[in-house]
Amino acid sequence: MLPQDLQCPERPTVLHVSRPVDGGVARVVTDLVRCHAAAGVRSVVAAPPGGTLHRDAAAAGAEVIPWPARRSPGPALAAETARLARLIRRVGPDLVHTHSAKAGLAGRLAVRGRIPTVHQPHAWSFEAVRGTPARPALGWERYAARWADRVLCVSEAERLRGSEAGVPGRWAVIRNGVDLDRYAPAYREEAVRRALRRDLPALGDLPPDAPLVVCVGRLCPQKGQLSLLRAWPAVGAAVPGARLVLVGDGPDRELLHAAAPPGVRFAGAARDAVPWYRAADLVVLPSRWEGMALAPLEAMACGRPVVVTDVGGARESLPPGAAPHALVPPTDPAALAQAVIGLLTRPRLRATLGRRGLEHMRAAYDVRHTAAAVLGLYRELLGAACPESRERISR
Structure with a gap:
């Protein structure tokens, strides 16, 4: 559910929260920022310093805000979540999109359903560990699903893995895409x-x-x-x-x-x-x-x-x-x-x-189609409370 006092934005603000700052997650966030900037979306990226994400997201059109966070949950989580909550209040996003397990953990704790939230696992955290350590990771994903308006998976296999593990997500599946202008065979x-x-x-x-x-x-x-x-x-x-x-x-x-x-x-x-x-x-x-x-x-x-x-x-x-x-x-x-x-x-x-x-x-697998589908998901969540925003967001 959206807050009752949500205003219909002329230019919706989406806050992307990511712990990974390089590799595939960083490229996904950067591609979304680039494509959505052309659609009139204001993108803000919160991520730890380092890697390539700050530079690439800024070049793609995002406002970038440092959010110091360690890779794994631990004693620092409470302070990381508090910093993120203050950041969210300052930015005032219309929608929060978290990327990967750590950002999903801190982001959903900070928001707790008060703002439309999309969580994108980018592979499940409980698959990264074996034995006893996997139990809290799975338990968290099951519990936190209540604070995600959509759990966005990049493949049907990822959705099925989460569902079989007992994650009660409100699912969306949008496959990854690539920039076909950049990734292309060479001439000659x-x-x-x-x-x-x-x-x-x-x-x-x-x-x-x-x-x-x-x-x-x-x-x-x-x-x-x-x-x-x-x-x-x-x-x-x-x-x-x-x-x-x-x-x-x-x-x-x-x-x-x-x-x-x-x-x-x-x-x-x-x-x-x-x-x-x-x-x-x-x-x-x-x-x-x-x-x-x-x-x-x-x-x-x-x-x-x-x-x-x-x-x-x-x-x-x-x-x-x-x-x-x-x-x-x-x-x-x-x-x-x-x-x-x-x-x-x-x-x-x-x-x-x-x-x-x-x-x-x-x-x-054109990334523009991927970004358009993600934008449609944003439109669905924001448009639920503000139908007239649908046209503005889809431009």
């Missing part, structure tokens, strides 16, 4: 591919025709790079000269460096992943859990075939007929190795899957 693709292999710092001595696999993602347990490293010796034995590049940074950096077999390189964090997708023959993301990962969508939009693990949203994101070649069980290095080998040794199949993936992205 083969020439660009060879130039990138010569010029990218981690690839300077790579032979132009060497099979290249790229994994783009934060170096952390969720993204499963350790499973890919364990699979790589089998790939190297079957495909001589193959190289793997991990693009990203994160808490598992030292662990992965120590575990890396020959043929693996680390590129570090990249401001722009497009050159890496365009340089690759194959893009792999061996995640252990997801809502719907952006990296495979971006790779397919660049015309690259992908191999992904069968976690939330992955099966939905693939083009028809790709699953037998591109989908493997999570944490199964042998299956992952076989899928990678199967595509590296079959260039025609790679080309076919790359073309199908590109067509699939253009047909169904």
